[in-house]
Amino acid sequence: MHILVTGGAGYIGTHTCIALIEAGHSVVVLDNFSNSHPEALKRVEQICQRPVPFYEGDAGDADTLKYIFSQHHIDGVIHFAGSKAVGESVEKPMLYYRNNVTASQTLIETMNDAGVHTLVFSSSATVYGDPQSVPIFEDFPLGPTNPYGRSKLMVEQIIQDFCQASGAFSGIILRYFNPVGAHDSGKIGEDPNGIPNNLMPFIAQVAVGKRETLSVFGSDYPTADGTGVRDYIHVCDLADGHVKALETLHGQPGSHIFNLGTGNGISVLEMVNAYASASEQPVPYQLVARRPGDVACCYANSDHAKKVLGWEAKHDLHSMVSSSWHWQSGNPDGYQSGK
Ligand code: NAD
Numbered sequence: 001m002h003i004l005v006t007g008g009a010g011y012i013g014t015h016t017c018i019a020l021i022e023a024g025h026s027v028v029v030l031d032n033f034s035n036s037h038p039e040a041l042k043r044v045e046q047i048c049q050r051p052v053p054f055y056e057g058d059a060g061d062a063d064t065l066k067y068i069f070s071q072h073h074i075d076g077v078i079h080f081a082g083s084k085a086v087g088e089s090v091e092k093p094m095l096y097y098r099n100n101v102t103a104s105q106t107l108i109e110t111m112n113d114a115g116v117h118t119l120v121f122s123s124s125a126t127v128y129g130d131p132q133s134v135p136i137f138e139d140f141p142l143g144p145t146n147p148y149g150r151s152k153l154m155v156e157q158i159i160q161d162f163c164q165a166s167g168a169f170s171g172i173i174l175r176y177f178n179p180v181g182a183h184d185s186g187k188i189g190e191d192p193n194g195i196p197n198n199l200m201p202f203i204a205q206v207a208v209g210k211r212e213t214l215s216v217f218g219s220d221y222p223t224a225d226g227t228g229v230r231d232y233i234h235v236c237d238l239a240d241g242h243v244k245a246l247e248t249l250h251g252q253p254g255s256h257i258f259n260l261g262t263g264n265g266i267s268v269l270e271m272v273n274a275y276a277s278a279s280e281q282p283v284p285y286q287l288v289a290r291r292p293g294d295v296a297c298c299y300a301n302s303d304h305a306k307k308v309l310g311w312e313a314k315h316d317l318h319s320m321v322s323s324s325w326h327w328q329s330g331n332p333d334g335y336q337s338g339k
């Protein structure tokens with residue numbers, strides 16, 4: 001298949017481009033580099049040893065999309081492009097509704113006009129809000145607690161409404177849990193701008209000596225060690241989930257929703273210890289107050305993806321932390337390193 005990957009220069013996008021190419025598909029990338037670096041795509045080309053056709057532009061710009069659809073035969077779109085920082089979404093909600101919701105609507109309409117009827121959309125476990133229990137199943141109540149999460153849920157609803165009305169459109173909604181780790185090559189990985197919001201890139205920067213101490217947000221949760229528990233999933237497993245979703249559901253009309261997680265809950269302190277052990281570096285931390293809006297425990301039931309897509313996560317915690325360390329230690333300044 002020929003796949004347009006919006007946001008293909010980003011963290012999950014680069015890994016997914018590689019997984020698609022390795023599975024025999026071809027990709028065209030559209031990215032505006034608002035949260036990524038052109039070097040990331042060069043590294044994808046090095047790893048795959050072939051050029052990756054690329055357009056610099058906005059995934060919400062109809063003219064750009066029409067041009068791409070006129071130049072390439074596209075069988076489906078994976079839509080990673082979007083903004084993803086929860087705190088920023090509270091400060092700048094309109095940015096999130098424009099870049100995530102409005103852009104997705106334009107993309108879907110332009111795809112449909114061009115006769116491209118399969119979309120894979122990057123959703124998030126954040127749509128569940130504070131879950132009633134764990135593990136989380138796809139039919140659990142939804143209740144995102146911030147504009148980022150609401151923007152994801154709105155797009156899910158747009159996709160479902162459009163699939164229902166169109167009768168021909170296939171909308172595959174993937175709810176990611178917590179993607180971490182990096183490609184085995186150590187050439188690509190997570191490269192956040194500024195101070196990382198998320199746990200794994202923060203730990204990685206402490207281990208490599210860029211930051212002094214990790215703040216552990218909350219040690220009084222009702223979990224085994226008192227720290228927050230999440231379902232961390234290796235980014236290469238996540239990438240593989242996209243390939244399986246496309247190969248299984250391409251052209252099958254209707255909306256299809258899947259959790260992509262491992263089903264295992266890992267606490268903050270378990271993650272810190274695993275990282276320190278794999279990197280053989282100290283990861284100093286201090287226990288501080290809870291981060292507002294955080295939930296105690298969040299992990300997936302991914303049986304639906306296993307049953308329908310034949311997909312399940314294969315990498316364990318050691319593989320997640322050691323691959324992250326391979327990337328971080330070889331590229332202490334991310335894509336700015338060693339060019
Ligand atoms: P990322 O920021 O690394 O990648 C997103 C890419 O999209 C970047 O390359 C950015 O430059 C590009 N982009 C943003 N807005 C654009 C626009 N309007 N037009 C063109 N390009 C644009 O993020 P990621 O971690 O790879 O996440 C990919 C998707 O998965 C996002 O939609 C995110 O919300 C979702 N998601 C991520 C996580 C996570 O923890 N990383 C979890 C759940 C869901």
Ligand code: UD1
Pocket residue numbers: 086087124125126148149177178179197198199200202214215216217218227228229230268291292293294
């Ligand atoms: C966060 C987002 C969520 C998004 C997800 C995916 C918030 C409130 N939620 O979820 O919407 O979908 O990322 O990337 O931002 N932690 C620390 N110290 C840190 C950073 C994190 O102790 O410096 C803890 C958190 O309290 C949490 C765990 O580590 O218990 C994971 O945090 P994080 O990586 O930010 O992911 P989520 O909170 O699951």
